[in-house]
Amino acid sequence: MVDERIIGETPAVRVATGSENHHDGRELLHEANESETSVTTAEVGSVGHIDLEPLVVATVEGKTAFFSRPSTERMETITRTLGEGTVPTDGAVAVVEHDPETARLPTPETGPLGTGVRRVLGGCGWLAPTSIEEYTDVRGERFTDRAEDDPESVRTHVMTSDLRGRGRGDASGDASVAAEWTTVYETADDPVVVVNGNEPDEHADSDRLLLESAPLLVVDVALASAVALGATDVVIYTNETEQIARERTRKAAAALDDVTDTEIPIRIITGPDEYKAGEPTMALEAIEGNHRIEARRRPPGPNEHGVDGRPTLVHTPRTFAQLGQILNGTGPVGASADPGTRLVTVVNDDTTAATVELSTDATLEAALSAVEPDSGWSGACVGGVFGGLTRSLDVPASASGLRSARLGTNGVVELLDKSTCMVALAGERATFAKEMNCGRCVPCREGSKQLVDLLHRVYDGEYKDGRLRELVRIMRTTSLCGFGRDAARPVTTAIEEFETEFTAHAKGHCPTGICNRS
Amino acid sequence: MSTDPIWERSRNDEPDVPLAENIAPGTANDPDAGATESATVTVDGQRVETETGATLLDACQAVETRGDVLALCSYDDSQKIGPRSECRTCVVETERHGVVPSCSFPPRDGMTVYTDTERASEARDVNLDLLLSNHNLLCTTCGKNGRCELQDVSIENDVIEPRYGVMHDRSELEPLDDSSPFIQIDRNKCILCNRCVEACNDVQVEGVLRMEGSAEDTRIGFQNGAETMMESTCVSCGHCATVCPTGALLEQGLVDATTLPVPGFTHKNSAEGIVDGEYDHQPTQRTPMKSELETQNEPRVNERFTTTGDDRS
Ligand code: SF4
Ligand code: SF4
Ligand code: SF4
Ligand code: FES
Numbered sequence: 001m002v003d004e005r006i007i008g009e010t011p012a013v014r015v016a017t018g019s020e021n022h023h024d025g026r027e028l029l030h031e032a033n034e035s036e037t038s039v040t041t042a043e044v045g046s047v048g049h050i051d052l053e054p055l056v057v058a059t060v061e062g063k064t065a066f067f068s069r070p071s072t073e074r075m076e077t078i079t080r081t082l083g084e085g086t087v088p089t090d091g092a093v094a095v096v097e098h099d100p101e102t103a104r105l106p107t108p109e110t111g112p113l114g115t116g117v118r119r120v121l122g123g124c125g126w127l128a129p130t131s132i133e134e135y136t137d138v139r140g141e142r143f144t145d146r147a148e149d150d151p152e153s154v155r156t157h158v159m160t161s162d163l164r165g166r167g168r169g170d171a172s173g174d175a176s177v178a179a180e181w182t183t184v185y186e187t188a189d190d191p192v193v194v195v196n197g198n199e200p201d202e203h204a205d206s207d208r209l210l211l212e213s214a215p216l217l218v219v220d221v222a223l224a225s226a227v228a229l230g231a232t233d234v235v236i237y238t239n240e241t242e243q244i245a246r247e248r249t250r251k252a253a254a255a256l257d258d259v260t261d262t263e264i265p266i267r268i269i270t271g272p273d274e275y276k277a278g279e280p281t282m283a284l285e286a287i288e289g290n291h292r293i294e295a296r297r298r299p300p301g302p303n304e305h306g307v308d309g310r311p312t313l314v315h316t317p318r319t320f321a322q323l324g325q326i327l328n329g330t331g332p333v334g335a336s337a338d339p340g341t342r343l344v345t346v347v348n349d350d351t352t353a354a355t356v357e358l359s360t361d362a363t364l365e366a367a368l369s370a371v372e373p374d375s376g377w378s379g380a381c382v383g384g385v386f387g388g389l390t391r392s393l394d395v396p397a398s399a400s401g402l403r404s405a406r407l408g409t410n411g412v413v414e415l416l417d418k419s420t421c422m423v424a425l426a427g428e429r430a431t432f433a434k435e436m437n438c439g440r441c442v443p444c445r446e447g448s449k450q451l452v453d454l455l456h457r458v459y460d461g462e463y464k465d466g467r468l469r470e471l472v473r474i475m476r477t478t479s480l481c482g483f484g485r486d487a488a489r490p491v492t493t494a495i496e497e498f499e500t501e502f503t504a505h506a507k508g509h510c511p512t513g514i515c516n517r518s
Numbered sequence: 519m520s521t522d523p524i525w526e527r528s529r530n531d532e533p534d535v536p537l538a539e540n541i542a543p544g545t546a547n548d549p550d551a552g553a554t555e556s557a558t559v560t561v562d563g564q565r566v567e568t569e570t571g572a573t574l575l576d577a578c579q580a581v582e583t584r585g586d587v588l589a590l591c592s593y594d595d596s597q598k599i600g601p602r603s604e605c606r607t608c609v610v611e612t613e614r615h616g617v618v619p620s621c622s623f624p625p626r627d628g629m630t631v632y633t634d635t636e637r638a639s640e641a642r643d644v645n646l647d648l649l650l651s652n653h654n655l656l657c658t659t660c661g662k663n664g665r666c667e668l669q670d671v672s673i674e675n676d677v678i679e680p681r682y683g684v685m686h687d688r689s690e691l692e693p694l695d696d697s698s699p700f701i702q703i704d705r706n707k708c709i710l711c712n713r714c715v716e717a718c719n720d721v722q723v724e725g726v727l728r729m730e731g732s733a734e735d736t737r738i739g740f741q742n743g744a745e746t747m748m749e750s751t752c753v754s755c756g757h758c759a760t761v762c763p764t765g766a767l768l769e770q771g772l773v774d775a776t777t778l779p780v781p782g783f784t785h786k787n788s789a790e791g792i793v794d795g796e797y798d799h800q801p802t803q804r805t806p807m808k809s810e811l812e813t814q815n816e817p818r819v820n821e822r823f824t825t826t827g828d829d830r831s
Contacts (some may be wrong), residue, residue, distance in 0.1 A: 305549035439736030
């Protein structure tokens with residue numbers, strides 16, 4: 001009984017996994033199906049807490065218990081107990097009472113599962129990812145149907161909102177989504193809608209989470225956007241390795257196509273698994289099938305000259321999910337200049353990671369309980385591989401808040417402990433930029449080489465801070481695409497926030513000891 | 519849900535240039551640069567009227583600017599070439615958009631532009647020095663000495679000592695491609711302005727040259743996958759050498775036109791290795807490959823991503 005409607009079923013057991021623990025999840029599900037036939041089972045997507053997963057979610061009549069990574073024997077006991085009409089609680093990480101028909105994952109008040117809010121993530125780990133019946137029931141009205149009935153109301157809702165883009169893969173960047181829509185709509189000529197789900201940043205998990213756990217939501221909003229803008233194609237762009245996301249998205253698209261009659265084809269196109277390929281104009285190149293991927297010159301941007309030169313709306317799954325909230329009209333949350341929520345993956349020491357949702361007026365600190373770090377962290381890199389280094393997470397999760405703290409907005413908080421050398425970390429990120437750029441423009445291609453060189457020289461006793469600051473400033477302000485502009489951030493912020501570490505290195509001393517060359 | 523490739527439904531009805539569907543230059547599908555309407559802008563306090571299609575660089579060139587807008591990679595002799603907008607030595611500062619590359623930025627009515635702010639000049643200086651950091655700067659043995667655009671802008675910008683030095687480690691040099699009797703390639707002088715690729719593909723429609731590789735390995739290469747000019751499908755029209763701003767592409771007759779008259783002091787020995795050519799077996803101006811083989815262009819199709827591409831690493 002996999003992949004079917006699960007909501008309201010009782011007793012029921014859901015096995016929540018992302019691609020990371022998919023195989024283990026399948027085994028548990030198999031065990032549950034074997035041991036008790038009176039219990040409804042379902043494979044659901046990750047809830048965002050991959051370290052707790054496979055997470056077994058056992059429900060009877062409005063009461064749910066969560067079990068993290070149970071053994072198959074325990075799984076058998078859980079299912080048996082459910083079969084008897086009782087919620088097993090022994091060994092549960094949390095037990096929650098809730099409305100039996102709730103469409104959102106019921107979560108405890110505290111602990112990792114209770115971190116943040118669950119607005120766009122509500123259905124993740126609770127709804128069957130590709131069940132169109134369940135999705136339709138829960139919503140009442142699909143976004144696509146609404147757009148077909150009244151495209152203008154959809155446009156007006158979006159074009160009068162203050163929503164900003166989410167994620168580096170979004171062509172509107174951190175800027176106004178309404179402006180992006182207006183340009184696409186006003187540029188005559190067959191628009192295209194692109195869901196840019198290619199995010200190979202190893203820690204930025206939000207897009208993958210949405211495509212694996214709530215693909216119907218993302219595809220429905222994208223299709224509704226296409227209808228509202230008079231677009232004639234929808235393209236879902238993912239990277240090669242995201243097989244589960246792609247498969248579920250494909251199913252979701254096929255199911256939506258069956259029940260709606262937009263006649264807008266939805267195509268799934270894969271691009272390379274390289275960080276640069278997530279940049280919005282490089283995404284266009286990959287979609288067009290170019291064998292070599294480099295950034296496109298702009299202006300004009302994709303909103304006027306996108307796929308095959310057609311006006312193209314490029315949003316990330318994260319942005320489409322936020323658009324769903326706008327269209328729901330569920331009332332404003334978050335900061336007024338950047339309404340909504342922001343998905344943030346918190347990574348602790350490379351061993352634990354969780355993706356949670358914060359209102360944009362919350363501070364990043366609110367995300368920490370997701371990984372329950374001990375007090376040992378002494379800094380963080382915020383914004384992904386090209387994030388900014390900081391000592392404090394008392395920073396609002398809004399675009400302007402993150403910007404004024406010089407941090408990145410790509411939804412990642414990597415906690416760094418006392419053993420992290422900030423100079424080495426900055427060097428690692430500069431090397432990544434030097435090796436992974438597309439090669440098109442001088443400030444990024446040649447600048448990143450010189451940046452690595454200037455950092456090497458710190459180890460030789462030469463800390464030329466003026467030269468370093470000058471170089472990162474030029475990379476940030478004159479690079480052709482977001483890759484080069486963001487690539488300057490780790491070094492810029494490292495110098496600002498941790499300068500004493502640079503001067504110490506220039507004197508031959510690494511405060512953490514890890515750079516001491518023997 | 520449809521699975522046909524998207525380009526089959528492309529509504530772009532403009533007929534392609536003959537052969538163009540086989541041409542794979544490896545570069546992005548850039549939009550047209552330039553303004554969509556005429557405008558009045560202010561450059562360093564002077565009013566300039568610009569036409570449709572103009573860029574901010576056109577506006578800057580219409581007046582006496584206070585700063586030297588170098589604009590090394592731009593090329594205005596042909597509509598079909600550029601702006602590649604890669605060198606960023608044409609940066610100016612605008613009130614609304616901060617620093618922008620003038621060669622590709624469209625003037626908009628009421629825009630105020632400054633060429634001599636600290637941020638704009640610093641950006642041009644640093645980017646020029648970044649270019650030189652990857653350049654085998656040996657003008658005295660270079661065939662472009664005296665008629666080289668890189669040399670010109672370096673002089674114009676008073677470069678005395680480039681802040682990042684120049685490419686000096688001989689082991690880093692790429693061998694010189696001297697395989698063709700018509701055109702010599704010295705990639706150590708190349709600034710990746712893409713003019714030659716556009717001249718070859720968009721003007722001559724020959725489909726020989728392409729941009730390949732990424733990051734540090736970005737280089738000018740051949741669409742048929744050849745390693746040398748002689749093995750490429752070159753027809754020796756010479757257009758690439760005509761547009762090249764540096765000594766990277768030279769007609770063989772001019773290779774040592776400007777080197778010092780000292781024995782053993784030649785363009786050839788400025789690089790570490792040489793890919794030499796035996797010219798006897800080439801009967802016509804076409805390279806043997808052009809006559810023998812069909813162009814083996816890499817197709818612009820999406821299947822590329824289900825297999826491993828050669829030059830995406
Ligand atoms: S900034 Fe970097 S990645 Fe972007 S175009 Fe320039 S070289 Fe390519
Ligand atoms: S291309 Fe030749 S002439 Fe021009 S700057 Fe380089 S070495 Fe000098
Ligand atoms: S060979 Fe010459 S024309 Fe071609 S990219 Fe290099 S510098 Fe430009
Ligand atoms: S001339 Fe504008 S970027 Fe090179």
